[in-house]
Amino acid sequence: xxxxxxxxxxxxxxxxxxxxxxxxAPRIPEFDLRAEFDFESFRKLGxxxxxxxxxxxxxxxxxxxxxxxxxxxxxxxxxGCGGGFTLSYGAHTFLCADTIFRHGTEEQKRKYLPGLxxxxxxxxxxxxxxxxxxxxxxxxxxxxxxxxxxxxxGSKIFITNGSIADVAVIYAKTNPEAxxxxxxxxxxxxxxxxxxxxxxxxxxxxxxxPTSELAFDDCVIPAENLLGLEGNGFMMxxxxxxxxxxxxxxxxxxxxxxxxxxxxxxxxxxxxxxxPIASFQAIKRKIANQKIYLEAMRTLVYRMAxxxxxxxxxxxxxxxxxxxxxxxxxxxxxNDLLTLFGGYGYCHEYNVERGFRDGRLSxxxxxxxxxxxxxxxxxx
Numbered sequence: 001x002x003x004x005x006x007x008x009x010x011x012x013x014x015x016x017x018x019x020x021x022x023x024x025a026p027r028i029p030e031f032d033l034r035a036e037f038d039f040e041s042f043r044k045l046g047x048x049x050x051x052x053x054x055x056x057x058x059x060x061x062x063x064x065x066x067x068x069x070x071x072x073x074x075x076x077x078x079x080g081c082g083g084g085f086t087l088s089y090g091a092h093t094f095l096c097a098d099t100i101f102r103h104g105t106e107e108q109k110r111k112y113l114p115g116l117x118x119x120x121x122x123x124x125x126x127x128x129x130x131x132x133x134x135x136x137x138x139x140x141x142x143x144x145x146x147x148x149x150x151x152x153x154g155s156k157i158f159i160t161n162g163s164i165a166d167v168a169v170i171y172a173k174t175n176p177e178a179x180x181x182x183x184x185x186x187x188x189x190x191x192x193x194x195x196x197x198x199x200x201x202x203x204x205x206x207x208x209x210p211t212s213e214l215a216f217d218d219c220v221i222p223a224e225n226l227l228g229l230e231g232n233g234f235m236m237x238x239x240x241x242x243x244x245x246x247x248x249x250x251x252x253x254x255x256x257x258x259x260x261x262x263x264x265x266x267x268x269x270x271x272x273x274x275x276p277i278a279s280f281q282a283i284k285r286k287i288a289n290q291k292i293y294l295e296a297m298r299t300l301v302y303r304m305a306x307x308x309x310x311x312x313x314x315x316x317x318x319x320x321x322x323x324x325x326x327x328x329x330x331x332x333x334x335n336d337l338l339t340l341f342g343g344y345g346y347c348h349e350y351n352v353e354r355g356f357r358d359g360r361l362s363x364x365x366x367x368x369x370x371x372x373x374x375x376x377x378x379x380x
Contacts, residue, residue, distance in 0.1 A: 014075075021080065039164075052118070067305045074250045077258065084209035087361075092122055092165075097123050099185070127139075130155065140154055147223075148223045149222055152219040161210060172184060184227075185236050186226055196217070205357030253297055255358075263290070263340050264287060277340075289336065297325065303318070324372035324373065
């Protein structure tokens with residue numbers, strides 16, 4: 001197995017880093033502190049072509065591969081775009097738009113994908129409910145077919161982009177007695193009667209990415225908005241796991257790269273007891289451990305991307321290992337980065353504390369570390 005990068009890919013990544021450092025990263029601290037989404041920066045992602053990298057040109061994309069999409073995400077993280085902004089980007093592109101691309105009808109793809117690729121539309125995916133997170137089969141949201149429509153009733157929670165989305169992929173039970181096989185997916189547009197945003201959640205980190213609770217009260221949608229076939233929703237949701245374990249993790253690779261570079265510079269310039277703190281063995285050990293974690297994380301993320309480009313079937317064991325390592329094992333390096341900066345690490349000046357707060361979501365969102373361990377042991 002080899003997943004080396006072409007010269008074209010490397011040049012593209014460099015261009016994304018330069019673009020993001022100039023146009024997006026300087027705005028991140030302000031929007032994070034205000035807990036607001038930066039619509040202007042998001043539109044710029046669309047203008048630059050980042051939102052549609054792996055979609056065919058006929059739907060407004062660039063026709064690139066998953067590896068290139070991962071490199072774009074890594075570049076955004078390396079440029080300092082933060083976990084919140086890149087979380088919204090990932091949910092929009094990979095959880096919403098990609099699901100429509102892979103399972104939608106030709107009419108659905110031509111209707112929604114061009115706007116999602118340019119950023120004219122913002123997308124979200126609604127799966128989690130107050131009583132159904134890891135246990136997807138316990139979904140309570142119902143979709144009842146009535147003539148040429150479906151009527152949705154229920155609620156969703158912890159939905160990234162929920163309050164700003166124009167297009168939502170929503171999962172609901174069409175056959176409650178069938179368990180996993182009774183789940184279906186639907187495209188629901190903003191403004192549909194009966195579809196409301198109950199509230200935005202105030203979070204510890206990723207504050208510039210809205211996380212919302214959604215409600216469906218006799219929400220009537222056309223039957224043509226069924227995504228794929230009835231009963232295929234669980235399979236569709238599991239395919240998003242591939243993205244959760246690859247492209248959605250790629251910004252973290254870039255963020256860790258930038259953080260380690262900043263830590264090295266700080267350790268060389270910060271002096272204590274008459275010498276740079278970089279000369280102390282305890283500091284060297286922290287930086288070495290961070291580098292080891294970074295290289296392992298990068299390998300796991302790009303292995304998943306390479307597998308997707310090769311057309312390999314979903315390997316849930318590999319996916320769970322990747323998610324668990326990147327999420328759970330990130331806590332140690334993130335803490336070491338914060339403490340390496342001392343008091344400055346606890347302040348906004350170096351943005352280290354924001355990275356620490358944003359990264360704390362990793363062992364929780366997209367499947368908790370406890371669930372990943374359960375999956376790994378079962379599959380073994």
